[in-house]
Amino acid sequence: MNEKQKVVLVTGSSRGIGRGIALEMARQGYAVVVHGSADSAHLFSAYEEVAQLSPASIRVVADLFVSSSIRDMFDVVRSAFCGLDALVNNAAVQNPGSITEIKESDWDRVLSVNLKAPFLCAQQAVPLMQSRGGGKIVNISSVHATDPRRNYAHYSCAKAGLEMLTKCMALELAPYGIQANSIVVGAIGTELTPPERQAIVLPAVPAQRIGAIEEIARLVTFLCSHSCDYMTGASIAVDGGLTLGFCASRPEL
Ligand code: NAP
Numbered sequence: 001m002n003e004k005q006k007v008v009l010v011t012g013s014s015r016g017i018g019r020g021i022a023l024e025m026a027r028q029g030y031a032v033v034v035h036g037s038a039d040s041a042h043l044f045s046a047y048e049e050v051a052q053l054s055p056a057s058i059r060v061v062a063d064l065f066v067s068s069s070i071r072d073m074f075d076v077v078r079s080a081f082c083g084l085d086a087l088v089n090n091a092a093v094q095n096p097g098s099i100t101e102i103k104e105s106d107w108d109r110v111l112s113v114n115l116k117a118p119f120l121c122a123q124q125a126v127p128l129m130q131s132r133g134g135g136k137i138v139n140i141s142s143v144h145a146t147d148p149r150r151n152y153a154h155y156s157c158a159k160a161g162l163e164m165l166t167k168c169m170a171l172e173l174a175p176y177g178i179q180a181n182s183i184v185v186g187a188i189g190t191e192l193t194p195p196e197r198q199a200i201v202l203p204a205v206p207a208q209r210i211g212a213i214e215e216i217a218r219l220v221t222f223l224c225s226h227s228c229d230y231m232t233g234a235s236i237a238v239d240g241g242l243t244l245g246f247c248a249s250r251p252e253l
Contacts, residue, residue: 005056007081008224009033011064011121012091013050014043016190017140020213021088021220022050022057028221031056033077035091037063064091064117065109074124084128086224089118089162090140094192096151107154114158115165122169126178134177136224139166140216141182141235143243163235170233179232181223186211186239204249207240 007030013022014036022032032050036043039061047059058080062073077084092114095106118139129135144152145159162182169180187193187201188211198210216238222228223236237243247253 002056003082006030006085007033007077007083008086008088009035009077009084009121009125010088010090011035011117012037013088014040014046016192017185017188017213017216018088018090019046019049020217021090022046023053024214024217024221025086025088025224026050026054026057028224030054030086030224031058031081033057033080034059035073036061037091064113064121067120070117070120070124074121074128078128081128083132084125084135085132086136086138087121087125087129088138088140088220088224089121091117092140092155092158092192094152094155096155098151099153102154110154111158111161114155115161118162119165122173122180126173126176129178130176134179136228137166137169137173137178137180138220138223139169139180139182141166141184143184143186143237143239145184147243166235167233174232179223179228181228181231181234181236183216183219183223184235184237184239184243185216186237186242188213188216201242205240205242206244206248209240211238211240 008025010018010022012018013034022034026032034047051057060073060076062069139162141162142159144156145163148156166180166182
């Protein structure tokens with residue numbers, strides 16, 4: 001690998017939005033660490049597609065619920081590359097359930113994968129970014145960080161925490177030349193938002209359409225570029241106006 005080639009780790013890039021981000025970063029010339037929770041066929045196909053665009057890319061398996069698995073993932077990154085230029089904390093789980101029914105084990109899993117893992121990944125990433133003179137962290141958040149959703153208390157709390165974690169990262173890591181920002185994602189067509197859910201959400205979206213994966217991926221590449229070196233701690237909504245407030249879901253107002 002060319003030592004000047006930039007390296008990005010995109011968690012949860014085996015499918016969905018993460019896969020789109022990995023492909024867009026590969027198109028921008030990054031060597032991509034393509035990640036999934038298991039050695040699945042979709043992880044392999046995502047990796048193959050990314051590697052065609054950027055041959056120095058690698059794939060790695062890690063269950064982000066397990067701290068030692070996160071450390072092992074970074075051992076692989078350290079041995080494959082001399083550093084890391086960008087970390088995209090994208091992987092997430094939902095495991096829906098009402099407040100009265102959510103099992104403690106599901107609460108722990110959702111909070112761990114969606115909030116604790118981005119923190120642990122950032123802790124591992126910082127020294128690798130320092131060796132490059134700086135870096136970028138992009139946290140993939142959700143409109144449910146601020147708008148509560150029935151049956152998703154754990155998911156909403158995790159995303160709300162991720163918003164604050166982004167600001168804390170921005171504050172503490174700025175002296176190292178590391179910028180951290182978050183993208184507040186609206187309804188995007190993936191397994192997390194299947195067609196039946198899209199049909200329910202659509203009337204509340206002022207833009208009157210569901211978002212495309214590429215619309216998130218292109219913003220990630222911009223946030224990871226030098227154009228955003230003075231931007232840190234920001235939270236950017238890409239939601240077609242879904243979170244604009246009361247009038248957003250009432251065309252008559
Ligand atoms: P998705 O299609 O369900 O993909 C989830 C990804 O996370 C997969 O790559 C999955 O890996 C990985 N993952 C799940 N549990 C994991 C674990 N324990 N360890 C390691 N990796 C794990 O999700 P998506 O819709 O693309 O969502 C991507 C991000 O956007 C998430 O942060 C989500 O909260 C956010 N978001 C999405 C929407 C939407 O409408 N889609 C809306 C708001 C926010 P495997 O393939 O191995 O399972």
